[in-house]
Amino acid sequence: MSALDWIVLLGTLAAIVGFGIWRTHGTNDMAGYLRGGNQEKWHTIGLSVMATQASAITFLSTPGQAYQDGMGFIQFYFGLPLAMIALSILFLPRYFNLRVFTAYEFLESRFDRKTRQLTAFLFLLQRGLSAGITIYAPAIIVSSILGWSLRLTCLGIGGVVILYTVVGGAKAVSQTQKQQMIVMLAGMVVAFVVVVMRLPDGISFGNSLHIAGALGKLDALNLSPDPTVRYTLWSGLLGGFFLAMAYFGTDQTQVQRYLGARTIAASRLGLLFNGLFKIPMQAMILFVGVMVFVFYQFNPPPIFFNQPELARAKQSFYAGQLASLEQAHVAAFEHKRAEIWQLDRALDSHDAAAIAASEKRVRAAEADSAALRAKAKATIAQAVPGANTKDTDYVFLSFVVRNLPRGLVGLLLVVIFCAAMSAVAGELSALASTTLVDFYRCSIRTEATDAHYVKAAKLFTAGWGVLAVLFATFASMLDNLIQAVNILGSLFYGTILGIFIIAFSSRRVRGTAVCLAAIAAESIVVAVFVATTISFLWYNVIGCLAVLLFARIFEAMPSRPVRKADR
Amino acid sequence: MSDKAPNSEPAYRWNVLYILVGGALALEIAAFALLGWIYR
Numbered sequence: 001m002s003a004l005d006w007i008v009l010l011g012t013l014a015a016i017v018g019f020g021i022w023r024t025h026g027t028n029d030m031a032g033y034l035r036g037g038n039q040e041k042w043h044t045i046g047l048s049v050m051a052t053q054a055s056a057i058t059f060l061s062t063p064g065q066a067y068q069d070g071m072g073f074i075q076f077y078f079g080l081p082l083a084m085i086a087l088s089i090l091f092l093p094r095y096f097n098l099r100v101f102t103a104y105e106f107l108e109s110r111f112d113r114k115t116r117q118l119t120a121f122l123f124l125l126q127r128g129l130s131a132g133i134t135i136y137a138p139a140i141i142v143s144s145i146l147g148w149s150l151r152l153t154c155l156g157i158g159g160v161v162i163l164y165t166v167v168g169g170a171k172a173v174s175q176t177q178k179q180q181m182i183v184m185l186a187g188m189v190v191a192f193v194v195v196v197m198r199l200p201d202g203i204s205f206g207n208s209l210h211i212a213g214a215l216g217k218l219d220a221l222n223l224s225p226d227p228t229v230r231y232t233l234w235s236g237l238l239g240g241f242f243l244a245m246a247y248f249g250t251d252q253t254q255v256q257r258y259l260g261a262r263t264i265a266a267s268r269l270g271l272l273f274n275g276l277f278k279i280p281m282q283a284m285i286l287f288v289g290v291m292v293f294v295f296y297q298f299n300p301p302p303i304f305f306n307q308p309e310l311a312r313a314k315q316s317f318y319a320g321q322l323a324s325l326e327q328a329h330v331a332a333f334e335h336k337r338a339e340i341w342q343l344d345r346a347l348d349s350h351d352a353a354a355i356a357a358s359e360k361r362v363r364a365a366e367a368d369s370a371a372l373r374a375k376a377k378a379t380i381a382q383a384v385p386g387a388n389t390k391d392t393d394y395v396f397l398s399f400v401v402r403n404l405p406r407g408l409v410g411l412l413l414v415v416i417f418c419a420a421m422s423a424v425a426g427e428l429s430a431l432a433s434t435t436l437v438d439f440y441r442c443s444i445r446t447e448a449t450d451a452h453y454v455k456a457a458k459l460f461t462a463g464w465g466v467l468a469v470l471f472a473t474f475a476s477m478l479d480n481l482i483q484a485v486n487i488l489g490s491l492f493y494g495t496i497l498g499i500f501i502i503a504f505s506s507r508r509v510r511g512t513a514v515c516l517a518a519i520a521a522e523s524i525v526v527a528v529f530v531a532t533t534i535s536f537l538w539y540n541v542i543g544c545l546a547v548l549l550f551a552r553i554f555e556a557m558p559s560r561p562v563r564k565a566d567r
Numbered sequence: 568m569s570d571k572a573p574n575s576e577p578a579y580r581w582n583v584l585y586i587l588v589g590g591a592l593a594l595e596i597a598a599f600a601l602l603g604w605i606y607r
Contacts, residue, residue: 071599071602071603074599078592078596081588081589081591081592082589082592084588085585085588085589088581088585089585209606210606212606213603213605213606213607214606214607218602218603218606218607219603219607220599220600220602220603221596221599221600221603233596268581268584269584272584272585272588275588275592276587276588276591279592279595280595283595283599
């Protein structure tokens with residue numbers, strides 16, 4: 001990185017964090033610290049909701065996913081706008097009327113304390129682990145490519161977030177997220193413009209789309225009814241709808257963002273803003289990945305984008321094998337590039353037969369390249385036991401570092417750090433709120449002043465932050481856990497959503513029935529996860545429907561006399 | 568848009584927004600289908 005990149009990176013981060021602390025220090029009442037004093041306007045809510053979901057992995061991994069698999073991942077978000085509408089109608093009025101600090105507070109008023117604390121505990125478990133991963137995942141990629149210390153990178157991200165989140169609470173989170181989101185969007189637009197400008201002279205934008213399309217990168221929709229196919233129109237609309245309902249409706253990380261609104265109308269507008277702009281934003285990020293793919297049809301890509309892992313493999317017995325694979329890969333690239341130029345000429349001539357023939361040759365050349373990459377990955381796996389052979393997370397950042405002009409590298413790193421910080425800040429604030437409201441104030445210290453609870457909230461924020469940084473620092477020893485944590489959300493969200501839907505829709509089902517139903521539903525979801533290859537998006541549907549079914553069955557069963565605590 | 572009690576809130580204004588968001592989703596899905604079809 002050049003001096004200009006460092007100035008851009010550190011200057012922008014310092015400005016955002018400094019502004020957030022300056023605007024929000026001195027808050028010492030619970031409503032102010034946990035809900036931002038209910039002063040946030042709809043656009044701050046909208047940007048804050050988007051920033052909380054968009055972690056650094058969104059910007060690092062999504063372009064790489066498009067590079068490899070095309071635009072199909074966009075289907076994951078199709079259920080989100082419908083969920084925003086449903087939440088605006090069904091959930092918001094109840095949260096606002098009860099003036100809750102956390103989503104789980106509502107469950108005690110409807111069921112009982114044990115249901116509230118069971119659900120809050122599931123949230124703390126899942127989100128607590130996730131906060132560490134939100135720091136670790138971008139840190140490992142950035143530190144690998146730039147040669148930084150992993151521990152210092154984790155400490156840097158976590159330390160800065162802990163500072164402004166402890167000082168300013170929920171309001172600091174929202175204010176900084178607004179600026180971070182603006183920087184993230186601007187950065188991605190800049191990345192898109194630069195990658196298009198880096199295409200060779202003589203390749204029109206239209207022809208570059210044809211090239212991407214010929215190689216299957218623009219097939220966004222998959223209409224397959226097969227539930228084992230991960231991203232389809234159906235899993236996106238239905239599974240994605242349930243996932244979005246659970247995440248935005250019951251996960252305190254998001255609920256806290258829109259409970260800080262000035263009015264219920266501002267909250268609604270913020271959610272609908274998210275519903276309107278989320279898909280275009282994700283499409284743009286995926287499209288950057290597609291254009292990076294086109295760039296690498298004219299400029300030689302590495303055979304494996306995780307260069308440090310490749311370097312480790314080259315120090316082994318398999319060095320010779322890898323060297324010949326790299327040579328073959330270069331030759332395959334030259335051949336493919338020649339075919340792509342032929343395709344470009346055929347497109348300009350508008351000769352349909354020539355275009356079809358040329359596309360066939362390009363696809364064959366691409367298959368040869370892909371086969372060599374697969375061989376290289378298999379060789380790396382043999383050379384370095386336990387090596388991570390998935391390199392899609394490294395595609396975008398390695399493109400940025402090698403191909404963007406000075407200053408813009410710093411800007412794209414700002415995007416990645418802003419995304420990491422905005423997501424972690426939202427998580428820490430939510431973890432602290434839930435610990436304080438659903439456990440500490442509820443069961444441990446029930447009578448104390450606001451000032452005492454704010455101090456406790458600050459301690460909990462710092463505590464969860466330290467835990468997250470510690471977990472991130474040691475996460476490299478637990479590669480398999482990362483994979484488990486990534487699907488942890490979908491393992492639990494369906495069940496939690498089912499609890500809330502019962503709470504909203506049925507007066508007859510009581511606390512014990514709902515708790516038993518949650519346990520039964522969770523067992524089914526885990527069984528499906530272990531025994532089948534059904535896409536994880538469907539877990540949300542299965543968990544939710546199972547809770548709805550079992551709750552009614554258990555409630556209808558003959559039982560002991562009802563205690564007052566269960567009403 | 569106001570935050571008055573639901574009964575006095577003009578529901579049609581919110582309904583228009585809900586239709587707008589749902590309509591935008593339909594248009595986006597159609598646009599992706601068209602993109603894939605044109606550049607297949």
